[in-house]
Amino acid sequence: MRRRAETIPTPEEVEIFIAGAVHTLASRTARAAAGIFIEGGNPSCKGKCIPVTGEQSQYAAELFTALEATKMTHRDTILTITSTQTHVMEAMNKKLPGWELEGWVGVKHRDVLRCLAAELKARRARTTFKTAVPASPEKARCLKASILAKQSARNRVEERWDLTLPPNTALPGMRLQGNRQRVFYRSIREIKDRNLTPRPSTLKMLDVVRKDVEFAFGRYVTDADIWLALTARDLLPRTAQFLWKGLHKAHRIGNYWNHIPECGDRAICQECGVLEDLEHILIRCTSPGQSIIWQATETLWREKEEEWPLVSLGTVLGCCLAEFRDEKGKAKQGTQRLYRILMSESAYLIWKLRNERVISRDGTPATDEEIKNRWKYHINQRLQVDMTLARRPRLGKRPALAPLLVLTTWSRILDNEQSLPADWLREARVLVGSRAFPQARPRRHRSQGIG
Numbered sequence: 001m002r003r004r005a006e007t008i009p010t011p012e013e014v015e016i017f018i019a020g021a022v023h024t025l026a027s028r029t030a031r032a033a034a035g036i037f038i039e040g041g042n043p044s045c046k047g048k049c050i051p052v053t054g055e056q057s058q059y060a061a062e063l064f065t066a067l068e069a070t071k072m073t074h075r076d077t078i079l080t081i082t083s084t085q086t087h088v089m090e091a092m093n094k095k096l097p098g099w100e101l102e103g104w105v106g107v108k109h110r111d112v113l114r115c116l117a118a119e120l121k122a123r124r125a126r127t128t129f130k131t132a133v134p135a136s137p138e139k140a141r142c143l144k145a146s147i148l149a150k151q152s153a154r155n156r157v158e159e160r161w162d163l164t165l166p167p168n169t170a171l172p173g174m175r176l177q178g179n180r181q182r183v184f185y186r187s188i189r190e191i192k193d194r195n196l197t198p199r200p201s202t203l204k205m206l207d208v209v210r211k212d213v214e215f216a217f218g219r220y221v222t223d224a225d226i227w228l229a230l231t232a233r234d235l236l237p238r239t240a241q242f243l244w245k246g247l248h249k250a251h252r253i254g255n256y257w258n259h260i261p262e263c264g265d266r267a268i269c270q271e272c273g274v275l276e277d278l279e280h281i282l283i284r285c286t287s288p289g290q291s292i293i294w295q296a297t298e299t300l301w302r303e304k305e306e307e308w309p310l311v312s313l314g315t316v317l318g319c320c321l322a323e324f325r326d327e328k329g330k331a332k333q334g335t336q337r338l339y340r341i342l343m344s345e346s347a348y349l350i351w352k353l354r355n356e357r358v359i360s361r362d363g364t365p366a367t368d369e370e371i372k373n374r375w376k377y378h379i380n381q382r383l384q385v386d387m388t389l390a391r392r393p394r395l396g397k398r399p400a401l402a403p404l405l406v407l408t409t410w411s412r413i414l415d416n417e418q419s420l421p422a423d424w425l426r427e428a429r430v431l432v433g434s435r436a437f438p439q440a441r442p443r444r445h446r447s448q449g450i451g
C-alpha cells in the first residue's frame with residue numbers, strides 16, 4: 001500500500017494537465033521527461049525524467065505522464081487527463097482492445113502502455129481523456145506542464161518508475177481464437193529475438209554511421225533510425241541490399257578471406273597493397289572508379305546545392321539519414337531525395353566496377369570513358385524510373401510517385417533544362433549527367449593550320 005501513499009485523496013474530481021518534452025544536449029543524447037500540472041498551486045505539480053533505457057521521445061514521455069497522473073490520483077476520485085496531443089486518448093480508447101487480443105505483440109512502449117491500461121482498469125471512479133483546443137485556458141495549463149517537463153529533461157535526474165501491474169487487471173498471454181497467423185508468427189519471432197546477441201561488427205558499423213552522420217548533418221541518430229532509413233522508398237532493392245550488407249559487414253571482402261586457408265591474399269587490394277575493406281573500395285582505392293564517380297557526383301550535386309557533404313563510409317551507408325533544410329528550417333524533400341539516389345547509386349556502381357575488375361577482368365580496370373558512361377547510364381535509369389512512376393496512374397487514381405517530388409528532385413541538374421517545359425515528365429528526351437563531366441577545352445596544336 002506504500003505505493004498509494006502519495007495519491008490525491010480529495011477533492012472528488014480532479015483535472016490533471018500533462019505534457020511530454022525532449023531535451024537534447026550538445027552531445028546530442030536526447031532525454032525525455034514527463035510534466036504534470038494541476039490548477040491551484042497543487043504541490044503535486046512536477047516534472048520527471050522517463051527511464052533512460054527506453055526511447056526518448058515526446059510520445060513515450062506522454063505515456064509515462066498519463067501513467068503518473070493515474071497513479072497519483074485516488075481510485076475513487078473522478079479524473080480528467082488533459083493533453084494537447086491525442087496519443088494517449090487514442091491508445092486507450094481505440095487501440096487497447098486490439099493490443100490485448102494480440103497479446104501486445106509488436107506494440108512499441110508496451111511496458112508502460114500495459115501498466116497504464118491496468119491502472120485505469122483498477123480505478124473505481126470515471127477517467128476521461130481530453131484534448132486541449134488551441135488558445136484555450138486548458139492549452140495554457142498544458143504549456144505549464146510542458147515547462148515542468150522541459151526543466152526536468154534539462155536537469156536529467158534519474159527517477160524510479162514502478163511498472164508493476166496491479167493484481168487482476170491485465171489479461172495474460174494472447175487469445176487463441178480470432179487471432180491471425182502472422183500475429184502468432186511475430187510472437188514466436190519476438191521470443192526467439194530476445195535470445196539473440198548483436199554482432200560486434202554490426203555494432204561497430206552502426207557507430208561509424210552515427211558518428212559520420214552527426215559530423216556531416218549535425219543530427220544524432222539511433223540504431224533504429226539507421227535500420228529504418230534503409231527501408232526508404234527512394235532506394236532500389238539492389239542498392240538497399242548492398243547498404244544493408246555493408247552495415248552488417250557481410251560482403252566477402254577484406255578480413256573475410258583471412259579466415260579461409262590459402263585465401264589470405266584476397267584480403268589485400270591488388271592495386272594498393274592494403275586491406276580491402278568496404279571503406280577502401282568506396283572511398284580510398286587508387287584504382288580507376290571511385291574518384292571519377294565521386295567527382296562526377298559532386299559536380300552534378302553542386303548544380304543544385306552549394307555545399308557537398310564529405311563523402312565517408314558513414315555518409316554512404318547512412319545516405320537516407322541526410323537532412324537538408326531551407327532558411328526557414330523546412331526540409332527540402334527533393335534535395336534529400338536526390339542525395340539518397342546519387343549516393344546510393346554511385347556507391348553501388350563503384351562496388352559493381354570493383355567486382356568486375358577483381359572477378360571477371362582479372363585485375364584490369366575499366367577505362368575512364370567506360371566509367372563515365374556507366375555512371376551516366378545508372379543515374380539516367382533512375383530518372384527514367386522516376387518519370388514512369390510519376391506519370392503512370394495507379395488504378396485510375398494518383399500516380400505511384402508524386403509528380404511534384406520527381407520534379408523537385410531532378411530540377412536544376414537536367415541537361416538543357418532551359419529548353420524543357422516546367423512540367424517535363426511527359427517529354428520524350430529528358431537526360432541528366434552530361435554536366436557532371438565538364439568538357440575539357442580542346443588543345444590547339446601549333447603544328448596544325450595552314451602555313
Ligand SMILES: [Zn+2]
Pocket residue numbers: 269270271272273280284285286287
Ligand atoms: Zn585499392
